[in-house]
Amino acid sequence: MKYFLYILFSENLDSYYVSHTNDLKDRLRKHLTNHKGYTARSKDWVIVYTEEFSSKKDVYARERKIKSWKSKLKIKELINNKAEG
Numbered sequence: 001m002k003y004f005l006y007i008l009f010s011e012n013l014d015s016y017y018v019s020h021t022n023d024l025k026d027r028l029r030k031h032l033t034n035h036k037g038y039t040a041r042s043k044d045w046v047i048v049y050t051e052e053f054s055s056k057k058d059v060y061a062r063e064r065k066i067k068s069w070k071s072k073l074k075i076k077e078l079i080n081n082k083a084e085g
Contacts, residue, residue, distance in 0.1 A: 003059035005066070007049040007075060010042040016075050017045065018066050020059040024050065049079045 004024050008017040008031065017039055021027035028047060031039040039045055053059035066075065 001054075003053045003056055005051040005053065005059050005062050006047050007066075007079065008039065008045040009048045010039075010045050012042045012044045015042075016048075016072060018063055018075070020053075020056075020063050049082060 001022055003020055003022050005018070005020050006024060006027070008019075008028075009015070010017070017031075019027075024047065028045070031045050032043055034040070051059075051062060053062065066078070069075065
């Protein structure tokens with residue numbers, strides 16, 4: 001099974017959201033529906049970055065690493081570097 005780290009961006013909130021899933025399309029749909037949680041605050045979330053992993057352990061470790069940065073600037077750099085490379 002494939003797992004995906006993903007980063008969402010909301011222009012309305014000027015905010016990023018980092019998580020992981022094994023079904024990107026369905027997960028984005030869930031973020032955009034009525035629900036409780038951080039992403040319920042806006043309905044303009046778009047996927048701006050993804051990485052693919054073959055194990056849940058690895059994708060979760062990567063998610064924790066990015067979240068540990070606690071830096072919007074570092075997330076922007078990550079996204080921009082992938083776009084350039």
